Amino acid sequence: HHSPLYSLHRVILFSKRGFIHPTMKLSFALLLAPTAAFVPAARHAGTASTTLRAGSDEYVVAVLGDLHIDPRKMEDYGTGRSHFLPIFDEAKSDGKGVSVVSLGDLGESKNCDHNPESDSELFAGTTQCHEMAAEFLGSFDVPYDVVGGNHDLEGLDEFETDEENLNTYLKSHGKETPQFCREVADKTLLVGMGSTLFRDAVYTSHEVTIDQEQIDWFENLVKTHPADEGWKVFVFTHAPPNGSGLRVLQENHVVNGCCWLNHSDEKNCRKFIEIVREHRCIKGWFSGHFHLGQDYQDSITFPTIDPSEGPYPNRGSCVFAQTSVMRAGTSRDGRQQSRLLRGTKDGFEICTVDHRDDGKVRVDATITYRSETNEVGVYAHEDEAYDHDNYFKVYQPQFDDHAYVCSDDDEDLCMLVPDPVTEETVAWWKLSCGRVLGVVNGMMLEYDKS
Numbered sequence: 001h002h003s004p005l006y007s008l009h010r011v012i013l014f015s016k017r018g019f020i021h022p023t024m025k026l027s028f029a030l031l032l033a034p035t036a037a038f039v040p041a042a043r044h045a046g047t048a049s050t051t052l053r054a055g056s057d058e059y060v061v062a063v064l065g066d067l068h069i070d071p072r073k074m075e076d077y078g079t080g081r082s083h084f085l086p087i088f089d090e091a092k093s094d095g096k097g098v099s100v101v102s103l104g105d106l107g108e109s110k111n112c113d114h115n116p117e118s119d120s121e122l123f124a125g126t127t128q129c130h131e132m133a134a135e136f137l138g139s140f141d142v143p144y145d146v147v148g149g150n151h152d153l154e155g156l157d158e159f160e161t162d163e164e165n166l167n168t169y170l171k172s173h174g175k176e177t178p179q180f181c182r183e184v185a186d187k188t189l190l191v192g193m194g195s196t197l198f199r200d201a202v203y204t205s206h207e208v209t210i211d212q213e214q215i216d217w218f219e220n221l222v223k224t225h226p227a228d229e230g231w232k233v234f235v236f237t238h239a240p241p242n243g244s245g246l247r248v249l250q251e252n253h254v255v256n257g258c259c260w261l262n263h264s265d266e267k268n269c270r271k272f273i274e275i276v277r278e279h280r281c282i283k284g285w286f287s288g289h290f291h292l293g294q295d296y297q298d299s300i301t302f303p304t305i306d307p308s309e310g311p312y313p314n315r316g317s318c319v320f321a322q323t324s325v326m327r328a329g330t331s332r333d334g335r336q337q338s339r340l341l342r343g344t345k346d347g348f349e350i351c352t353v354d355h356r357d358d359g360k361v362r363v364d365a366t367i368t369y370r371s372e373t374n375e376v377g378v379y380a381h382e383d384e385a386y387d388h389d390n391y392f393k394v395y396q397p398q399f400d401d402h403a404y405v406c407s408d409d410d411e412d413l414c415m416l417v418p419d420p421v422t423e424e425t426v427a428w429w430k431l432s433c434g435r436v437l438g439v440v441n442g443m444m445l446e447y448d449k450s
Helices: 024-032 075-093 127-138 162-172 212-223 250-254 266-278
Strands: 013-015 018-020 059-064 097-102 144-146 180-185 188-192 232-236 282-287 319-322 337-343 347-354 360-371 374-379 427-430 436-440 443-447
Touching: 059 075, 059 180, 075 097, 075 337, 075 347, 097 127, 097 180, 097 188, 127 144, 127 162, 144 180, 144 188, 188 212, 212 232, 212 266, 266 282, 282 337, 282 347, 319 360
Parallel strands: 059 097, 097 144, 188 232, 232 282, 282 319
Antiparallel strands: 013 018, 059 337, 180 188, 337 347, 347 360, 360 374, 427 436, 436 443
16 A cells, blocks of 8 residues: 555556556656656545644645646646645755645546546546546655545546545545544644535535535534634635635536535535634635636635725635646636645745746735734735736625615615626625625626625
């Protein structure tokens, strides 16, 4: 189990469905080699019971967005890896805690010429996918953890059930449970939860579903590690929780019911932000899922905002951060970026590692602790995304938005959109229950009150 899965000799792999391409693992090693020497690392157990003791407030965590590994296109992964290795080497030499967290969606959801017996099998969710992802994540030579995304149980041809697929995913990554907890520095926890449904999903299979057992585990964890005892918790999930305020794709994830964690379950969809509001030990929450870059300010949201921008958003003591992608072919806006979380003696920094700019590290936000339950966050750069043509402008209801219609003074019946609806029409309607009904991009949307 702890030996390298391959060497520079012919490798033949077998799955439940038989022969798998003999050179796939070999090509992975050779493509990584020109950028940085690749040495397969021993697996570690990133389980819920695993903690890594550290004695410093300073730490470095690489946060990798949706990998969507395509075994035919490995160059960008070798490049991205090479950008983190010197960061890790310096941190380890300084005695800092170092770790990697992958936000899931490990394999490409298409046929990647990986199985000669099938020209239709998707690569995502297969045994080969998870073993290749484990080798890549282990190659950073630091402990890694991973959470399941909406594509990680997509091995439909190889596995009959979600349970079988999930067990292979867990085994490949040395995990005992879909969730994990790792102590990266003194009283600083990295905590992750992963999706456990695909075939058995009630609605769309691409909803990121955190099961009740994980939710109960998470709630107990934050209750038993309170902020007033000095605990700091950073959470990692594939999709963000509703109420985070991060940019979303309405044309894709919102309308399909797979935008937020447990999107179709109204109670549990709201549960995560309620936990954040109640437990001030939760300091940061990282997610991916949207394949959008990190150059705009609403890829990071703070617990508080300027009163001139609207009412208090009630995000507890938590900073939410969207994470981009490493490979060019998976990006929706041309960005190739990862996150770097750096702990300092006064708080933490959220940074961008730009894989299109030789791994340049840019500080995006600096968060300074004022007390165990309060901190101040500052954006470290202007919104760079306004400077390019492919900027994703996504409308969300805003306080004092000029597009609001039907005020409290109107009659019981009100024309929501008096003019014909076009792609440019934007209108919001506040409902008495606290939700907001909207027309945007030619669609009618309903926003939960959270």
